[in-house]
Amino acid sequence: MAMRPIATTRQVTGIPTGRLATWWVIGSEIVIFGGLLGSYLMHRLVNMQWANYAAHTNTWAGAFNTLVLLTSSLSAVLAHHAASHGDGKKAARYLWMTMGGGALFVAVKAVEWTHEIQLGYTISSNAFWAFYYTAAGLHALHVIAGVIIMGIISVACLKNEDLHRVELIGNYWHFVDLVWIFLFPLLYIAK
């Protein structure tokens, strides 16, 4: 391994620096999604007719995606478990499963959106659809980013390098999962 600054090797709080940094990223993401969803809720509460727009969302697709993401979170946990036992190959395989879940999620989303757009519900239809596409789209970007980062980490895992990163991407993935747990009822179920 290349030499690192001494700063990187210190751990005064006892918490690994990488984990602190991941929490920082997650913290700043929470406020971003918090701001977006808070804004959505404020509108939703005063616009009763939004329930009629929400009726056109595909609850089944959303539910299926929820299941996909929860499953992929499970494989992320298993990847972390394998990594903490030093088994990089196994961790990589579990990461690939998680990536597969992420990809499936995005694919379902694509089909769903295509259908909705064909029906004429686009991002500029009204404020509900604007929130719908923006919030879910921002979330989907996070899914895609997570899949890409996981790909990079899994390559290193195969060489048994930087296994602690599996935990970090796992934490991020759980966060992405959690955001969806908020989005799904707010955008799909509430009708």
Add this chain to the structure above:
Amino acid sequence: MAESVPAADVHAHDDHGHHEQSFASKYLFSTDHKMIAMQYMFTGMAMALIGGFFAYAFRMQLAFPGMDVPFWGQVSAAEYNALVTNHGTIMIFWVAMPVLIAAFGNYLIPLMCGCDDMVFPRLNRLSYQIFLLSAVVLIASFFVEGGAFGGAWTAYPPLSAKAEYSLTPLGSTIWVIAVALEFVAFLLGGINFVTTAMNSRAEGMGMYDIPVVIWMIVIASILFMASVGPLIAGAVMLVFDQTLGTNFFDPDRGGDPILWQHLFWFFGHPEVYVVLLPALGITADIMATFSRKKIFAYKTVLYTTFATGVLSFMVWAHHQFIAGVDPRMAHVFTITTLLISIPIAELCFVYIATLYKGSITLSTPMLWALAFLGEFLIGGVTGIFLGASGADVYFHDTYFVLAHFHYTFFPIAIIGTFAGVTYWFPKMFGRMMNETLGKIHFWGTVIPFNCIFIPLFFLGMGGQHRRIYNYENFPELAGQGMQDIRIFATVSLLVMLAFQVVFFINFIMSLRSGKKAPNNPWRANTLEWQTPSPPPHGNFGSEMPKVYRGPYEYGTPGREEDFWPQNAPS
């Protein structure tokens, strides 16, 4: 995560010629925190020149409406709006933040915490590169069709959301993107500030051995991180409204223009503290050093800062008293706003008390630090008028507001920066600055500053409202008496700008031929002074410092010297 760093980048074995770095890798793509700090500082200063030039152009128009402003030309109404908008945006996002948080944060955190670099050096470099990109993007908005955005730095929709209203189809979008990029840069930077200060402190440095300035920068980074998210979401919505035709802020199709104001000020008010805290930290360290005194009640400083930080999230709507939100909300926000005066007042008292029974040397950095306190006090007390809903009905959006926040932001961004630069210059560049020129520059800045903004308080009381390119259209504001005040303020600005030349002369002369600086010219305690000036690559040579005591042990009884470096074994 940028964890694996090639050996060539950091921690070089410091014999010369062995690792001869190319110009690009040394100055442009360096991961060294000191170099990144310099990049932030010089970029910030360059942006300050641009922001200052904008102020010059629109103040000239206000004093002499319709004149051909030298170096600009006639200032049209659209240009005037673009100038004031970007003056505000630049001074806050591209001057105050990069210099106070990023430059001083990058320079000081590893040095004062006794480590060799930031925890994530490449992330640090990326943060600067995004920041630089954002600055370029912002400046580019002046050269696109329709010109730069002119809807005020608060960018309230629908004006900012639709080209048919703002008449700047590209400028407004570029403006939002530039600001959002800047936010991303500082979120990335914040990772380093917080994790380095938390995890990489020197052996023996406990929580209460951290210098106040580091605390302040870390708390400011956390405040920034916790407040900016909703506005990033808002920026996405605004760009979508501008470009995709969404209706987040369009009342005709289910949106709400007030939403943006909440998102903006939920960030915007903590943002004041984001830049205030580092400046307070810089002045705290300088005041302790030059009055040879411990900071009065160090822990109280920290607790009041925490209190201020928490309260700052509950006051945002005092910017919106008359914005058409439910009038009952005004009571809640009047109360929280006035409550925040208590920790801030306490901080002022503590700072003044630090002088008590000290041994004060009025060096240039100390003058700047004291001026910061004196001027900020004016900004603080005038804020009470605006925080009280009933009085804000009159003062809202007048020059009283403008003068008030310049009395906060100018001490923060300009006086605080000069305090920090003159104090740490010997450490940064290994040479002393010229004290005489420093003092000329100090008085030449502070006196005209007051001459600019005290008159503006009176214009505000006289009902002069903001962002008007020419007051001739308002009979009550078009009188010669008011015009004379405007001219006086503008002339004062010219004088102040002229005196900045003294600073640059001093800066360059000292850089080239200043007296060589010893390691610890101010006989200060904190760790950055216990290493050569300028610090070598890796900061502390072969042995990293150990910390035995707090940072402000001045005048400890029973010691010969009146200072006691943090790393000196007892």
Add this chain to the structure above:
Amino acid sequence: MTDLIANYVPSLSTYSADIDGLIILIAWLVGFWYVLCNIVFFYFIFRYRAKPGVPTSYVTGEEKELKRWITIPHLLVLVCDLFIIYGAVRVWVDVKQTLPETPYATVRVISQQWAWSFVHPGADGKLDTADDIKTVDDLHIVKDKPYIYELMARDVLHDFSVPVFRLKQDAIPGRTIKGWFQATATGVYDIQCAEICGIGHGVMAGRIHISTEEQHAAWIAENTPAAALADMPQADTPNPKALAAR
């Protein structure tokens, strides 16, 4: 200091003196603290200048007898805050949360880029009838009578500001905001737009004409649209000529 604001801008509404009074109250309270802080601040700077042979002192600030000097003033600041909060709430409730029960009339204020349109009730005293009088940039009201205004915006945010009344209220597209005022003197004064509204923000000036009841009745008689008889709706689109004329 008793006329801090009224020295510059006449005080011409029933609540303007209250607002001025609140401002003066705050000025006294913060002025006291400001002066006190500065006296101590400059005294310390001069008193404790470095002198050769005089060492500094070791004071941590945790000493009880010293810390009082911080704690007690900061409690006193809290007391001052309470006074200010009380004053602010009282004024605010009166200005922004109370509407007169029996207004003399309601006027509609419509803001747009970059002009004010005003709809006055005609002789019948009611809005939305054929004899409504519509004007651009000139608002006509009667002295000593409580008015309710309905504030609207056509395009972007604007702000209806009448400095002599100490009145300011943002106008928001999609909403109608109600408020009130009662003038105490006659004359012609400025109406400003106090929220940036685009490149014409600096020309968005109106005038408020405050007159006696007789003068106002004469103005109504003179200006009642002929259309009221012909039953033709009058265009109330912005008048570009009025804008260009300035």
